[in-house]
Amino acid sequence: KTIQYNTNVRTETSFSASPWEKVDMELTVSVDTTPERSYGTFEFHDIEEGGERYYAEGGMWFTGKTLDDYDGIFELPEKVLEILEEWGFDLSEI
Numbered sequence: 001k002t003i004q005y006n007t008n009v010r011t012e013t014s015f016s017a018s019p020w021e022k023v024d025m026e027l028t029v030s031v032d033t034t035p036e037r038s039y040g041t042f043e044f045h046d047i048e049e050g051g052e053r054y055y056a057e058g059g060m061w062f063t064g065k066t067l068d069d070y071d072g073i074f075e076l077p078e079k080v081l082e083i084l085e086e087w088g089f090d091l092s093e094i
Contacts, residue, residue, distance in 0.1 A: 038062040066090040
């Protein structure tokens with residue numbers, strides 16, 4: 001599933017953080033829960049700069065319909081969680 005939305009974002013490192021700003025983003029979430037895989041991905045980027053300013057991606061691991069783990073960023077974006085809940089996934093382990 002791919003959606004576009006407007007949200008507050010900023011970059012943050014161990015040295016500093018940029019100011020918050022409203023940005024149009026595009027998010028793609030994909031999940032394959034066949035017995036062989038039980039894996040998903042997410043990718044999001046800013047639309048205006050084509051992902052040159054804000055970009056992230058990562059993986060998600062499932063047991064059945066339960067999200068067990070993810071990697072790629074510190075915290076899953078709220079929109080990713082909303083999509084997973086819409087698809088009936090259990091997020092109680094995260």
